[in-house]
Amino acid sequence: MVQFEIDYISAGGNRDPAAADWDEGTGLLAYGSGRNIALWRPLTIQTSPKFIPLALCLASLESDTLLVAAAGTKGDIYIYATKSGLSLSHQATLSGHEGWIRSLAITSEEVEPNSDLLLASASQDKYIRLWRLRKHSGFMKSRDEQKYENVDFESLLSNKTHTVDIGRRQYSIVFEALLPGHDDWIYTVSWQRIAEKPRLLSASADNSLAMWDPDIALGFWTCTTRLGEISAQKGSTTATGSMGGFWIGLWSNDGQSVVSLGRTGSWRLWTYDVEGKRWIQGIGISGHTKSVMDLAWAKDGSYLLSTGSDQTTRLHAGWNNDQQTAWHEIARPQIHGYDLNCIDTVGALRFVSGADEKLLRVFEEPRGTAELLRKLCGVRNILERELPEAASIPVLGLSNKAVEESPECQRDQTATTAGDTSTLLDDDAGQLEKYTSRHPPTEDKLARHTLWPESEKLYGHGYEISAVAASHEGSVIATACKASTLEHAVIRLFETKDWRELKPSLAAHSLTVTRLRFTADDQYLLSTGRDRQWAVFERNGADPKKFTLKAKNSKAHSRMVLSACWAPLTARRIFVTGGRDKTCKIWDLQKPDNQLANAISESAPVTAVDMVPHPVQGMLVLAVATETGNVAIHFLRPISFLVESTSHLENHVRPFSSITQIAWRPLPENRGKRPDEEGPEASYRRLALCSEDCSLRLFLVSLSGLEYANFT
Helix, strand or coil, X not given: CEEEEXXXXXXXXXXXXXXXXXXXXXXXXXXXXXXXXXXXXXXXXXXXCCCCXXXXXXXEEECCEEEEEEEECCCCEEEEEEECCCCCEEEEEECCCCCCEEEEEEEECCCCCXXXXXXXXXXXXXXXXXXXXXXXXXXXXXXXXXXXXXXXXXXXXXXXXXXXXXXXXXXXXXXXXXXXXXXXCEEEEEEEEECCEEEEEXXXXXXXXXXXXXXXXXXXXXXXXXXXXXXXXXXXXXXXXXXXXXXXXXXXXCCCEEEEEECCCCEEEEEEECCCCEEEECCCECCCCCCEEEEEECCXXXXXXXXXXXXXXXXXXEEEECCEEXXXXXXXXXXXXXXXXEEEEECCCEXXXXXXXXXXXXXXXXXXXXXXXXXXXXXXXXXXXXXXXXXXXXXXXXXXXXXXXXXXXXXXXXXXXXXXXHXXXXXHHHHHHHCCCCCCCCHHHHHHHCCCCEEEEECCXXXXXXXXXXXXXXXXXXXEECCCXXXXXXXXXXXXXXXXXXXEEEECXXXXXXXXXXXXXXXXXXXXXXXXXXXXXXXXXXXXXXXEEEXXXXXXXXCCEEEEEECCHHHCCEEEEEECCCEEEEEECCCHHHCEEEEEECCCCEEEEEECCCCECXXXXXXXXXXXXXXXXXXXXXXXXXXXXXXXXXXHHCCCXXXXXXXXXXXXXXXXXXXXXXXXXXXXXXXXEEECCCEEXXXXXXXXXCCCCEEC
């Protein structure tokens, strides 16, 4: 019986602004829809003047009365009201902000049913404004007006009172307080009741969360707590210290924890320590914020690299915590200025990546990351040479620079080169080697202290890089770029000893090469392309630097071929191709005319395929991923290659968009003794896949039988 259990999901938060609120009393959901405000029932508000709603909030004034506050690309707040579910009518316009309003939040000031309501508005003008809404049957005076009731204010600036009439009831809204304190746009505000008093949480692009409390004795609001970090490099890239700000700030139900979502797609967590009377940052979750385009396992399976359109490369590994293994993002080796398309590991300490540029970049593991993997994950690499201490990236730069000097030396340089941003960053980069925490790095450490230094650039292609593959022994790298002519549809080879290109380039395709794969013994290189064909190149036994075309099929599929993989060596020279024609085809390279051994039909275009590196109970195990997010596990007979049985990934755990790559984990050399560990004779395998839905998913697959597959 085959079983799958979900083992790890990495997915970043949505970076698009959201405007919605759900009222518990009426069950109405309000959200921004283009230039309108829509309610679920539905009711639609035609805004006048026209603006794009960026923030909404709802409040039940009475059992049958609903108030809607809306704001957005105008600097005003528009108050609407409805009674008994009738049409919404405009009641008041609250002015004061000088920029777009990004968030609204409303709460009652006290627990009593007739308590005043407090409306908080956050704007791009860096200010928070508080408004008081009071239920009454006559004119309402603010607190200051009541205190100085006998003073003549006719010649002074007055606090305007806005009246809201709903049926026979009347409500008043006045400006309550102005909260300065943030240095950049404020994205969200959120209320929570602490010790029977309302507390406001604000999230800003200045990389901080602020908590605001009312001072009853003095009669104004103060910032009592500030979380986050202080960044001196405002407006620069994430790698140089600017996190891009906090986009969302939320309270837990008990008010003892807060979370924040940033531009990098990670959730950061703080929990209040009652004994220490301070907020402590905990372990958050992170992931890509755009499509994940490719992934690659370390050659020994010790960690997993993923790269995508959010211009980052992330390293994931199993964190050994109290005899339990939980997968986390351990490092962020590359933060780039172009969308990344492909990646592969080169030996034990390097990887190569290709992006929407005409070159490839090679990165080396720094000493800080090596120590981090050793302490947290038990990964012990044999160091071939002295590793650089860490890496940093200069402002407006794309190349990660190695940091060789000690932190003390860097501090001396900082004192003499004031204003040099890259020097300050080098000082920070060296801190990771001294990382002593027992949990994975937090987001601020990932974005600044886990970069890998760039060691080489590989030139030669004329367009964006589309595919890359490194030989298993790490001596040769094969690369390809987007192409529409024979001149550019070539495969370029680079040797890793001195990083020179091996001539001549391999020519077989007429359009973009989509996938490159080496056999386990590196004797053959397989390529597939948008020209609907595959090609196999054989390595010269006398001169390992030379490859020659051994076979090709110009009509392999009826539509473009998107993926390919090799079968285990025990099954002769067998490989699989998958294409947009919704078929997987199995080819036998050792038969005359490269005979087609079998064809498997799928329900959608095939985007990725991979085989378990070793036979399982005498069967070949093939994973097939499709454009609709489905994953099928086929068990093939080793001689006829007919499908013995098939299992599918369940709908509730599969991606909802196209899968871009899929890969079985290479068997680790030193296995543990746990029953769920992987090994040649074990029944468990880990399967990684990435998708255009921004997720990286890792499944623990049980292959203890051939009846069905179970993902975990």
